[in-house]
Amino acid sequence: MERKIFDRLSDWAAYFTGSPAAFLIASSLVIIWAVTGPVFNFSEEWQMVINTGTTIITFLMVFLIQKSQNKDSKAIHIKLDELIASYEKANNRLVDIEGLTEEELDNLHQHYTKMKELFNGNNQEQEEL
Numbered sequence: 001m002e003r004k005i006f007d008r009l010s011d012w013a014a015y016f017t018g019s020p021a022a023f024l025i026a027s028s029l030v031i032i033w034a035v036t037g038p039v040f041n042f043s044e045e046w047q048m049v050i051n052t053g054t055t056i057i058t059f060l061m062v063f064l065i066q067k068s069q070n071k072d073s074k075a076i077h078i079k080l081d082e083l084i085a086s087y088e089k090a091n092n093r094l095v096d097i098e099g100l101t102e103e104e105l106d107n108l109h110q111h112y113t114k115m116k117e118l119f120n121g122n123n124q125e126q127e128e129l
Contacts, residue, residue, distance in 0.1 A: 033050050081096065
């Protein structure tokens, strides 16, 4: 299946922005900006260049990070679902719970916390015997 241009571009951008080259380029730009301060008498326009540039980059990076995080999260969920589905004793009711509300997830968390406490309590009793 052919990947969409946006997917390819965002994957490349996420990879590149996390690279040492991207860090060196960004650091170099900041150093160049700082060194040119005296040339421009540290004017408001000089300050606006870095403020505007960093604001635009930060704004775009928020969306790029979110897209990457969504993709990674989806892949992890699929892998976990596969593991749950392949284990015959697993409780398959937990597959695809991502659509539950926050309250429903909290209730499930409390349920499994209680189960863990009961399990740990039973194990401690057996160890004492």
